[in-house]
Amino acid sequence: MTISKRQLEERELRKERILTGALNVFKKKGIEGATMDEIAASSGFGKATLYYYFHSKEEVFSAILVNGWESIWMSLEPIIASEKSPRKTFISILLRIAENARSNQGLYSFLFNVPKLINIEEQPWKSYQNRLYAIIQGLLEDGVMAGEFPPLDTQLLFKAMGGLFMGLVFMGDRETPVSEKEIENLLNQLITNPTQK
Amino acid sequence: MTISKRQLEERELRKERILTGALNVFKKKGIEGATMDEIAASSGFGKATLYYYFHSKEEVFSAILVNGWESIWMSLEPIIASEKSPRKTFISILLRIAENARSNQGLYSFLFNVPKLINIEEQPWKSYQNRLYAIIQGLLEDGVMAGEFPPLDTQLLFKAMGGLFMGLVFMGDRETPVSEKEIENLLNQLITNPTQK
């Protein structure tokens, strides 16, 4: 009378189904505009069933983010582990995120834009985000020290690069997404390597 | 029995009062989180009075944006009119916006972040925004042509600069706002003038 492995897996699958439906509704209506009834319809379950799998709308929402950040993290880990120069690692990270973002537009713009919309403290996904930001900050610091980036305040550089990247990847028309090649060019043009001058 | 000038002015003042109150609530609670009851309380009127001056919450909201964009526009017009080089004009515009933003944090982050939160077509303030964006885009084009900016796709450059700027001015802790000096430095470092090389 224990729960079989298959049962657990199917449960996870159903959860995924709900999350996918939810993400679609969030994309279309925004977070506040999305209703549990719609999410239910969009994922093919009755509303009460959603509450069988998740305690609240908040939890659905949070699960999307945790999943998303976990997957970002997994895709970045090898890049971070490979001990290249700060500059190369930095650019690789941005490119990888951009690549992910392009193949999964909805999820990624959700992941990166949500912090502005929500401000409930201590979300579990926050720690992933912080870890990523800390690493990037660290790369910038090391890079400036090694003379691979222009000698600027890294806090500033971080904000600037963060904004720039968001702008490139998430701003404007979805029809003409920015290619990795373009991002790479731009970064190399803008963040000129001082030692190469 | 006509409406006296003073009466009209006082009406405007009361509208301002309401708008200020509303902005404070929006800042604290976000747009969706703000209620008309709170806005009423925060501006010192009864709720029904708000509806004497504005038709809907939407209209209050919209009035803030129109006011805001009008004031941005007025502060930028002289800069645009003074026929300096594209590069100088571009940087002056950014600096002016940053300056405004710092002296009126709440309003400006509202102005620039709202487009992400709302998507009702044909808002009157949209035309201001578009005009500004068109001008910046034009400056970038002229600047690239004149060799004052690195030779990059201006669409890209626009997105990148837009994002970068947003990042600098609006991201992160409010305690340590970025100074104009810093922004200027950064822009000059990053968007290296090719002809100066």
Added chain:
DNA sequence: CTAATATTCGACTGTACAGTCGAATATTAA
């Protein structure tokens, strides 16, 4: 003063929506 008009308001109404309930069905273990 009086009457017209402008302003103010709290109480009320209607609606949208998160979350619950209790019952129905499906699945599993014995």
Added chain:
DNA sequence: TTAATATTCGACTGTACAGTCGAATATTAG
């Protein structure tokens, strides 16, 4: 098979909130 457990659901409940109503008060013009 039976009984326990897992899953599903639409109808219902409670609440929060935008917007309205009608009456009260204040201001102005004559």
